[in-house]
Amino acid sequence: MLRDIDLQSIQEVRDYLEQAKEAQKILGKMTQSEIDKIVENMSNAGREAAEKLAVMAVEETRFGNVPDKVTKNLFAANDVYNSIKDIKTVGIINRDEENRVWEVAQPVGIVAGIVPSTNPTSTAIFKSLIAVKARNAIIFSPHPSAAKATVEAAKIMQEAAERAGAPKGLISCIMQPTLAATNELMKHKLTDVILATGGPGMVKAAYSSGKPAYGVGPGNVPVYIHESADVAKAIELIIESKTFDYGTICASEQALLVDESIKEKVVAELKQQGAYFLNEDEKRKVESVIMVNGSLNAKIVGKAPQVIGEMAGIEVPADAKLLVAEETRVGKEYPFSIEKLSPTLAFYTVKDLEEASALAQELLVFGGLGHTVGIHAQDEKVIEAYTIDKPAGRIIVNAGTTFGAIGATVNVMPSLTLGCGAIGNNITSDNVTVKHLFNIKRVAFGVREMPKKDENAQKQPALTK
Ligand SMILES: CC(=O)SCCNC(=O)CCNC(=O)[C@H](O)C(C)(C)COP(=O)(O)OP(=O)(O)OC[C@H]1O[C@@H](n2cnc3c(N)ncnc32)[C@H](O)[C@@H]1OP(=O)(O)O
Secondary structure, X not given: XXXXXXXXXXXXXXXXXXXXXHHXXXXXXXXXXXXXXXXXXXXXXXXXXHHHHHHHHHXXXXXXXXXXXHXXXXXXXXXXXXXXXXXXXXXXXXXXXXXXXXEEEEEOOEEEEEEOOXXXXXXXXXXXXXXXXXXXXXXXXEOHHHHHHHHHHHHHHHHHHHHOOOOOOOEEEOOOOOHHHHHHHHHOOOOOEEEEOOOHHHHHHHHOOOOOEEOOOOOOEEEEEXXXXXXXXXXXXXXXXXXXXXXXXXXXXXXXXXXXXXXXXXXXXHHHOOEEEOOHHHHHHHHHHHEEOOEEOHHHOOOOHHHHHHHHOOOOOOOOOEEEEEOOOOOOOOHHHXXXXXXXXXXXXXXXXXXXXXXXXXXXHHHOOEEEEEEEOOOHHHHHHHHXXXXXXXXXXXXXXXXXXXXXXXXXXXXXXXXXXXXXXXXXXXEOOHHHHEEEEEEEOOOOOOOOHHHHHHHOOOOOO
């Protein structure tokens, strides 16, 4: 039985879709330089609004912190923009004269953008840029707990696009996010593709909608510290990455797998750089707040370690950046082994590369198939042996996994939607970007004749009895 609010929100979606259809028709006829000007203006506006949107997102969701949310918004407005600005998305984008094939860009049309509560405004900036660069309209479905901030980010993107010549109604965002409205958006005949970033329930709903969908899987990122690593540097990178926005990025480190031979050094370095090691009693108390009803407790997501400590009834020093607990097992009964989206980290001790490899595999199968793994090591043979068979779309070497996986500190495509491949139930293991939002038509010239029947016959292998 639909409530009044459901009916209103469904109507809101239908109105946006009609506007988006008209807007996309106009955008679809624009030249490359017109499109590029619009996208550049959007990027500038995202940069200017980075601070304001960060404040709004933190106030509304209570996830993360303002300085890091500013960085995340700037990453979307700058790094994502720089990575796509020179990509051709209009007309013939490639002429392969040797093989006589031309490639022609074809926008997908209307994109439904599902936005998570953990990275709301940065995701809205990022998705707006890649959608419009590919000459699409986009309609956002915000997470209910981040709706105001997401609506504002979408509005800023639309206004900036319009100032540079884009039509009205190109970018919009549902103001009353109900499940009914989100379902309407995902299933409506005018929607062409879904870009779903969020919790598993929402991603599954996107896949079940009958529309093509780019989704993401959950992460549960294991990071191996091999004995050949530069330990001080590795810990510096890990702490910077794991504590960023209080751990809300799904590619952040969840478990350290440390060689026995360097355990003492790693523990000392972690403590020296701001990690607080929990004793057995404190660990049990923190475990009791990590999970509720068998899944991650949203109340600890993106919170400072001191706040998590208070919830658990333990005292955490004011200068602690991270809570670390020693763990030996993997599974729902061991909360430190799950994806925690907070500054909490499991610490496993391993004998060697082989044991680290098996444990990383177990953690990925348990909760992060296809997502991300990390390794800190100087020995390239070890890096090769460790990484080659890992079921992860991104294998980040000697860098924090948060910044590595999103393409801020390593050379993978800058993105806030990280595909997990078939093994993670996704269509792609790529970092989703502009190329996923246009199709390519191929104009192919005849260059050779079909072999004649008797030539074919000569090519058949002789039958042997
Ligand atoms: C690169 C990156 O980092 S991408 C990051 C993407 N990853 C994530 O967001 C992590 C996965 N997310 C989660 O696990 C959760 O969203 C948490 C823990 C962060 C927050 O959890 P909560 O807010 O308590 O719950 P949840 O996100 O499931 O949603 C709450 C409700 O909003 C609904 N909802 C979520 N998105 C939408 C939407 N777009 N429209 C309408 N309703 C929505 C859910 O269906 C759910 O409804 P229900 O309570 O009736 O079941």
